[in-house]
Amino acid sequence: MSEQTSPQALAKLGAALIIEQALVDGRWISGSGEPIVVEDPSEETRLGQVPSLSGEEVETAIAAAARAFPDWAARKGKARGEILSRWAGLVTANEHGLAALISLENGKPWKEALGEVRYANSFITWFAGMAERMDGRAIESAKDDDLILAFREPVGPVAAITPWNFPAAMITRKVAAAFCAGCTVVLKPASATPFTALALGRLALEAGVPEGVFSVVTGANSQVGARLTGSKLIRKLSFTGSTEVGRQLAADCAPTLKRLSMELGGAAPLIVFEDADLDAAVEGAIAAKFRAAGQTCVCPNRLYVHQAVQEAFLERFTARVAGLKVGKPFEDGVEIGPLISAKGLDKVEGHIARTKASGGRVLTGGGRHRLGGRFFQPTVLAGGDDRLFAAEETFGPVAPVFGFLTEEEALSRANASEFGLAAYLFTRDLDRAMRAGRALEAGIIGVNTGVISNAANPFGGVKQSGYGREGSTYGVDDYLQVKSLTLALG
Ligand code: SIN
Numbered sequence: 001m002s003e004q005t006s007p008q009a010l011a012k013l014g015a016a017l018i019i020e021q022a023l024v025d026g027r028w029i030s031g032s033g034e035p036i037v038v039e040d041p042s043e044e045t046r047l048g049q050v051p052s053l054s055g056e057e058v059e060t061a062i063a064a065a066a067r068a069f070p071d072w073a074a075r076k077g078k079a080r081g082e083i084l085s086r087w088a089g090l091v092t093a094n095e096h097g098l099a100a101l102i103s104l105e106n107g108k109p110w111k112e113a114l115g116e117v118r119y120a121n122s123f124i125t126w127f128a129g130m131a132e133r134m135d136g137r138a139i140e141s142a143k144d145d146d147l148i149l150a151f152r153e154p155v156g157p158v159a160a161i162t163p164w165n166f167p168a169a170m171i172t173r174k175v176a177a178a179f180c181a182g183c184t185v186v187l188k189p190a191s192a193t194p195f196t197a198l199a200l201g202r203l204a205l206e207a208g209v210p211e212g213v214f215s216v217v218t219g220a221n222s223q224v225g226a227r228l229t230g231s232k233l234i235r236k237l238s239f240t241g242s243t244e245v246g247r248q249l250a251a252d253c254a255p256t257l258k259r260l261s262m263e264l265g266g267a268a269p270l271i272v273f274e275d276a277d278l279d280a281a282v283e284g285a286i287a288a289k290f291r292a293a294g295q296t297c298v299c300p301n302r303l304y305v306h307q308a309v310q311e312a313f314l315e316r317f318t319a320r321v322a323g324l325k326v327g328k329p330f331e332d333g334v335e336i337g338p339l340i341s342a343k344g345l346d347k348v349e350g351h352i353a354r355t356k357a358s359g360g361r362v363l364t365g366g367g368r369h370r371l372g373g374r375f376f377q378p379t380v381l382a383g384g385d386d387r388l389f390a391a392e393e394t395f396g397p398v399a400p401v402f403g404f405l406t407e408e409e410a411l412s413r414a415n416a417s418e419f420g421l422a423a424y425l426f427t428r429d430l431d432r433a434m435r436a437g438r439a440l441e442a443g444i445i446g447v448n449t450g451v452i453s454n455a456a457n458p459f460g461g462v463k464q465s466g467y468g469r470e471g472s473t474y475g476v477d478d479y480l481q482v483k484s485l486t487l488a489l490g
Contacts, residue, residue, distance in 0.1 A: 007330030014100025023201040025064035026211025041107040050218040058227040061215035065157035065184040066233040068212030073182035081131030087207035088124040103329035105193045107337040120168035122455040127180035152480040154182035156235030159228035167196035181479035261468030266421030269414035270300035274308040276426035288450030294397040298422035302389040307403040322364040324378045338374035348396035360384025390417040415441045421461035
């Protein structure tokens with residue numbers, strides 16, 4: 001199919017994948033609670049509804065995950081990998097529809113949504129390949145008469161709680177790694193974007209994922225989240241979302257001592273040194289900052305540019321940002337969609353107002369877009385107080401730029417944040433790149449690039465941005481535990 005299909009046809013393709021039921025133990029159920037309405041953020045209209053599952057219905061999904069676990073874990077990795085490969089094939093076969101579905105429920109421009117589907121699928125493919133390469137270790141004992149064998153075994157049934165900003169990729173990054181390891185999964189997608197998760201669930205079933213191995217439960221956090229965190233059967237929680245919610249979930253999981261992976265908030269710095277290739281820095285900053293309309297945890301939240309090149313950078317960067325096309329997701333050439341919610345718009349406006357109050361200037365944008373609704377102008381700010389942006393994610397299309405004079409100053413301001421997810425730096429000096437890259441307190445560093453999201457890259461943070469790694473060969477470790485066998489030698 002052409003990637004130039006009409007907006008109406010794309011919307012129809014996405015809508016055709018909507019399932020208004022939850023997936024529990026291989027069955028589609030309508031749930032007993034008041035359904036949750038899902039909106040199209042670009043039209044601010046009702047897209048559909050999903051069930052609000054009761055605590056008992058969530059328990060059914062958990063019990064199914066526990067029941068299905070021994071058989072799934074006992075299968076050869078190769079067999080699980082084959083199922084993952086079939087899932088990947090089905091995702092590819094449906095990629096235009098899935099992208100349209102993401103655009104409908106998230107508002108992301110369709111081309112960007114298609115990029116997300118491919119990114120999401122790269123995790124399935126990655127872990128499909130890894131599933132038959134799982135190994136343990138033979139360890140030389142400290143004693144003469146025995147041998148130690150260390151096996152890596154799946155941790156057990158897993159709960160995954162995923163955000164709305166990547167309705168597909170955050171799911172596959174967790175679920176494919178869990179399946180690779182031999183874990184079963186109960187997934188709770190964000191209530192704003194549950195349809196992509198449900199569509200992925202259907203394709204997983206079609207690919208041969210056995211009943212109970214993958215449930216997709218929808219509903220209120222108070223019911224669903226609480227059952228997942230409180231359950232003794234669930235042995236691990238993987239969460240992507242805010243630090244505040246992550247802390248609460250970690251506390252809720254403490255009584256049952258679950259393993260945790262926490263991919264939490266960020267306030268990424270992006271540093272442009274005086275010797276940087278400015279065109280690369282501008283393009284890197286655009287790619288990193290304006291992806292998903294600025295609503296990713298790895299978006300640079302503050303740009304530090306050496307004063308010697310600040311004017312030149314700001315001129316080129318502002319011109320590029322002013323030219324970004326804002327619009328509805330299926331319109332041709334659109335680069336920036338709406339924000340997910342009115343609350344998101346308020347936060348963005350608040351950050352701009354506070355920057356102006358601290359002496360900052362608006363170089364382009366600065367307000368709501370003429371399209372109205374949840375659309376906001378791509379914005380560049382210069383000067384003012386950077387501490388706000390080190391402390392709070394803006395989660396919108398706003399790039400605040402600050403000057404600096406020395407490498408030491410740039411690094412110290414970059415690290416003056418409780419968060420540490422991503423960081424970016426631009427320089428032509430390899431020594432400086434290594435030095436600064438190692439000194440930055442973050443889990444994922446981009447050097448001369450704004451694109452760090454990649455199935456092969458260990459993704460995760462330090463400090464209050466959480467712990468655990470997703471994707472890459474490390475990504476499966478979070479779903480495995482080590483068992484040792486000590487063999488007496490005759
Ligand atoms: C996120 O914003 O949480 C994930 C971004 C990514 O995977 O690139």
